[in-house]
Every structure is written in structure tokens, then in C-alpha cells.
Amino acid sequence: MRQIQSCVLRLLVDPGHPSDLRGMINLVEDDTEYSFRNERDLVHLLKKLNTGIISREHNERLKGDSL
Helix, strand or coil: CCCCCCEEEEEEEECCEEEEEEEEEEECCCCCEEEECCHHHHHHHHHHHHHCCCCCHHHHHHCCCCC
16 A cells, blocks of 8 residues: 655755765654755655655764754
8 A cells, every 4th residue: 555755855965065965854744854965865764754764863863964
């Protein structure tokens, strides 16, 4: 059975480095926010969200890093 998972994707653009992909994904259902620092992190995050195994450890790992 298919499930719909709604989220908001926010991209942060640094004018000095416009090709850098950074931002956050917000899950609409519980307003949880997950950060990503590059393309690889974004794809990994989307796969984890899709399989339902995402945890808050993702943000703990990125804590202190500036987006």
C-alpha cells in the first residue's frame, strides 16, 4: 500500500557558493526538521525518510555545523 509523506524542503543558498546544496527538510506531520550539508546527505536523508528509519541522531551529528 502506498503512503504519502508530506515535507517542506528549504534550500539555503550562499551567494558566494551557489552550487553548494544545503538546507533542511521539515516533516509536516510532526514538524520535525532534519538538516543536510550536501547532495549525498540529502539523498541519504530522503532514503531514510522513505523507509521510515530516520532518527534524531541525524541532527545530533550535524549539531554545531553551520548551514
